Amino acid sequence: MLHLRMIVPADRTDEAVACIEKSIGTTHLAVLPGAARDPVGDLVMCDVAREVADELLGELGELGIEKDGSISVENIDLSLSHRADQAEEAAPGEGADAVLWEHLAESTHEESTLSVTYLAFLAVATMIAACGVVLDNAILIVGAMAVGPEFGPLAGICTALVQRASRLALRSLVALLVGFAVAMALTVGFSLMMNGFNLFHDYQVTAERPNTGFIWKPDMFSFVVAVLAGIAGTLSLTSAKSGALVGVAISVTTVPAAANAAVALSYGEYAQARGSTEQLLLNLAGIILAGTLTLFVQKLLWAKQRERTAKAAARKATAQP
Template identity: 75%
Template sequence: MLHLRLITPADRTESAVRLIEETVGTTHLVVLPGAARDPAGDVVMVDVAREAGDELLGKLRKLDLERTGSIAVESIDLSLSERAEKASEDAPGEAADAVLWEHLADATHEESTLSFTYLAFITLATMIAACGVVLDNAVLIVGAMAVGPEFGPLAGFSTAVVQRAPRLALRSLTALLVGFAVAMAVTVGFSLFMDALHLFSEDQLEGDRPNTGFVYAPDSFSFVVAVLAGIAGTLSLTSAKSGALIGVAISVTTVPAAANAAVALSYGDMRQTVGSAEQLLLNLLGIVVAGTLTLLAQKWFWNRRNAAAP
């Protein structure tokens, strides 16, 4: 269930209430006339089944409440109410399959912002992965994959394509490209510094690396795994099962490939640099294509469901 809290101008409260009452899957409607002070207006609260949430939000947005008032949405972890159970039963579809497009756009917008924190995480992840590829340590590679924040911009770009939001697409692409460029540049310096301390060596990079050699040797499975991870990651975002994102993060070879390219570049090994760059681009492409197609499929499914609903 979702909990909606609206601040509505007095002349639009009745319209908002009517929309709520006409939406199947709503309950616990509360109207507090004149309760809001900033901005001034009425407060309307209602619980709605997740599968009916996107439809209701779309209708409420047409009242221009984000400009004249506000719309706040919270997830309800526990609701002990027969009315809530009935609302969930009456709403068409399943809650786990529901997509809240407004929430998805807002979440990916935040995750796709080129901030100091984002740059710090992707740079640290790449440096950790650099240690992993030089030491041929799979544990460090997995840790670097989990730390990397690159799935946010990738999901943001896919969402922007489906929602036709060019500003979000540009923001996501900027975060992705600038993030990896900064991370790889810093990692080149990090590699040279570690070499000066005799902690990295070219012999380690060029030696037999059974655990991490795959990061500069892309093949068809690289793209297949990226596509599967892109589908899983997108589903985890749209269904609010964020725990699955950890599994997605450690199944693709984006950060390790960037790290290997940076270390190889610091030693002038263009073979590994080019191979790692190809691995990186192949994974990024697979995730974006899979994410976009998954969102398009979900959008088509829900539009068809709404058209078939009585």
């Protein structure tokens, strides 16, 4: 269940309440006239099943509430209510399959913004991966994958392509390209510094490296894994199962590939740098392709779900005296 808290202009409160009352899967409706002070309006609250929340938010958005008031959505971790149980049962579909497009757009907007923190995380992750490739240490590679924040811009690009949001696409693309460029440049400097301290050696870069040599040798398995990771990552975002993102992060070699390319460049190993760059681009392409297709399929399926929801709501309205 989700909890909606709205500040509604007084002249639109009746319309907002009507939208909530006619929607199936809603309960615990409360209206506090004149309770809001900034902006001025009525405070309207209700609980809604996740399955029907996207459609309800769309209807409320058409009233201009988000422009002249506000709409806040919160997850309800525990609801001890028989009426809430009935609302969830009445809503068609499963909550885990529901997509809140407004929430997805908002979350990807935040995660795909080029910021100092984003650059710092990506640079640190790339440097950790650089240590991993030089030492041929798979544990450091996994750690670097988990630290890397690059899935945010990738998800932003996928969302922008499906929703046709050009500004989100541009913001995400800038964050992705500039982020990797800065991280790789800093890692080149880091590698030279480590070499100066006699901690990195050229023979370590040119050695066999059985644990990490795959990073600069892309093949079809790299693309397959990237596609599967893109599907899993997108599903984890749309179903609010963020814990799965950790598994996604450590299944693709984006950050390690960027790190290996930077280290190879610092030692003049251009063949490795080229192979690592190909690995990086292959993984990025696989994730974007899979993520976009996953969102597109979800959008089609959810359109059918909304039709079923509308029919159920019509039956509910007909049954009311």
